[in-house]
Amino acid sequence: MARATLIGFSAIAMWALLALLTDASGHVPPFQLSAMTFAIGTLVGLVARLVSPPTAERVKIPGQVWLIGIAGLFGYHFFYFTALRNAPAVEASLIAYLWPLLIVLGSALMPGERLRWHHVAGALLGLIGTALIVTKGGGVSFEGRYAFGYAMAGVCAFIWSAYSLLSRRFPAVPTSVVTWFCGATSLLSLGFHFALEQTVLPQTPGQWLAVLGLGLMPVGAAFYAWDHGVKHGNIQVLGAASYAAPLLSTLVLIASGFAEPSLSIVAACLFITGGAALAAKNRLFGRRAEVTGEAGA
16 A cells, blocks of 8 residues: 555656646647647557556456546546636636545545544645645635636536545556546547637747656656556545645746745645645554554553
8 A cells, every 4th residue: 555655646746747847838728738648648558558567367447437537537627727717727726726635535435444633634734735835825815706617626626536536446447547548538638629729839849848748747647646546545645645736836846947935835835744744644653653552562
């Protein structure tokens, strides 16, 4: 479980590159960018299939797994783009980032899982830290005229948390199936691109490299790593630790010269790292307590 949880953490680390690479990709419309990057993500899965040792038995993929996977990957991006089109980015992003908290709370419904106070407290601390990053320490104003956009952001958060939790119910389904989820998401995104957007290709080699980087990592390998993590790792710890994604993304932007450091970012670091440590306290200190108990006995 510890190894699978670390693999899940690698997905969070890759998602930290999303903002930087998206900004570097130029003015490619959202659905077009989704179609291009998920096509590359599909190739990541196909290459992994070629280099992986063959398995002796074939696993039958239940129909609901296809529905969960395609609805999860495409649905999340569809509703996120819709939310940003119909509400201010700050408020929409905050609502969309409720998904880690929903994962932690929803994990109580999973077989073999128990929800404890420190899981919830850790996730809430992470949410506070995320709010500091997204708002840059300023205020948030929710207005009725953007209700539709807020609702779409809420649907977005629900879809990704549901995808993550429901995937855990099918641990026998190999992570390689994510290849086809990425392929379907690419095709659906391409259809919506042609229906809603004008094609804008990257203009420089650097922009093309940014698109390639997106497809290889945050919109490629990250989804395979996340699938393995939520199926076989500690999903409560992963949920709370997911709030590190916007923090790491901001730190990457600062290191790249695209953002300035501030006190709100320092405070966010404390909230998010403290929340993740609190959520994972059984993993961090459980063995020590166990050893102490054995010694006392």
